[in-house]
Amino acid sequence: MHPFLILTLLGVTVCTVVTQYMIRVGIMDVPGDRSAHIRPVPKGGGVAMMMSLLAGAVYLLVFHPFPAMDFLKTGIVLLAAFGLAWFSWRDDVHQYPARTKLHAQLIATIIVTICALWGLPLTLLTGLKIICGAGFVIYVTNALNFMDGINGLAVGTIACCGLILTPLLLVSAQNAESALFFSLGIAALTFLYFNYPKARIFMSDVGSQPCGLLLGWGALLFMRNGTWSLLVPLMLMGILFDVAFTLIRRALRGENLMQAHCGHLYQIASRAGMSKPLITLLHWAFIFWGGFVGLTFIGFKAQLILTLIPQFIWAGYVIRKAREQHLAL
Template identity: 40%
Template sequence: MPFSFQNLTSGVTLACIAAVVLCNLLILLMIRAGVLDHPVARSSHTRPTPKGGGVGIVGAFILCLPPALYEAHASMRIVPAITGLLIGMILLGTVSWLDDVRPFPARYKLAAQFVAAIAAAIGTGATLPELIPFVLAAVFITNALNFIDGINGLASGVMAISALVLASTGLMPVAFVLLAVCLLSFLPYNFPKARIFMGDVGSQPIGLAIAWGGMTGFGTGSAVLVIALLSGVLWDVTFTLARRARAGDRLAQAHRGHLYQLAVRSGLPVPLVTCLYWGFALWGAAAFATGQIITMVLMIVLPQLAWTGYVCTRARTRVQDRW
């Protein structure tokens, strides 16, 4: 039966309130800690800004989820899936935070992503051969949401919308309601003006959680729903990687060539671009709701083609340096 937000128990509601309080406290603590993201040539910001806001989101989610599930009288059958997710999130959060403080080689981060994705996938009961595509998809989605976290509110807003939609389908509703609450608690600190950035410590574990949503309901269409919700993000990242590969650029090298970055560099306001990507997530949910695969594909692909053409046309005339 589809989940109704009116069915939240008082215990789950209290857990959500506790998550809001804890998330805000941790974010304020990270602001005071002063771990700064200093602007470089590829940055969208112009002054040093605290990072690590994801500590608040992920920390509040991990600490408040077990009591929330207990209060909701959740079935013991979901314990392995939840355990696998939390192990993966803790691993990614720890590695990402250490990298935020003192960067280390990308291969170590990629290895951590694979281990985290394997833990999350095994927890859902996945076995070979479906384990392999699950893990590869989870790693790609985790990186895609990390790549897209380059302007205020874009990644956190898309992930909050995705979590709310996943919750409304009845798929691990307590977990995704709580995740959405934590993301929405962070959003005012990052949009429209950023007092703090989410950082890899937020985007990577939460990206894994969204991908996990597609794994847990595999066979019910949840994997397709996750792709539809993230269609704007996945299109942007895939198009950018393909374009850079064709140009002979190093794919692992940091750059400012994503569509959302080109849109901002061409003069479009950051809040407008952010809200557009939120709209892509909502439009993806609407496309999925049609229940018709051809209709859904057309509803998703045609706007992305139009957006890509528009941004590239603007970039050719308004972006001076190479992109």
């Protein structure tokens, strides 16, 4: 049987079983002032995604050993992701201070960045690449977490990116990485059934943070190879732009950037009356548009312009809708 078929069956089965178990356990996310939901919903569904990913990794380790160095680096990345997932699960339950969370993210980010850029010559330029790469990975990790506020948006992003990156990594002869992203995509796609359009369970930080870490790692793999270098950032432009736009707007107002809020564009659009499933579908469309642009060979500037134009149009539309509804931005 083809390995990808086995990974599919394994991923769907494990994710479904664990998700249903987490729903029965019933650790509830009680709605607050910033919540998009109005009734308590079970949380921690990211546990199912990570267990599904773990099952796929064990299968690959036992039955399809890859070259030692490739498997070692991929294994270390997985350990970092699972470590962050474990910490995030504890944070979901105990609510650690923001500084403690940042420290955990930094440790995982440094590990992932070094693994992605391992083998580059030890020069000043390599050092700068590691610093910039780590900054990008931690940004993506937090951005995906911030955007996990309405049904299907974050987990759909993970599913789309994972399944799109799978064949491209395979073509680039990165077989272990390809199999990992396929397992991630299948896990997210399975969980999406329980989360969209009506959520029976939420993913929570235990899923969004480690998955964001892995997407950041994927971005570094493409940047290092030099083929489709901006593919992942272009695919993620919807969430990256929303977070950057929101942070800049809040900074200009002198607000505390570490304080929780509900001022993201997607949240404002929801409060202004736009359908939540439609907002999610729009962000999925941003992914496919960014992927299409990223696979073309039209130059970096043109790629950035083509993916940023829809974001500025979206931001302008949301601001206009908010003003019509007399909502605070």
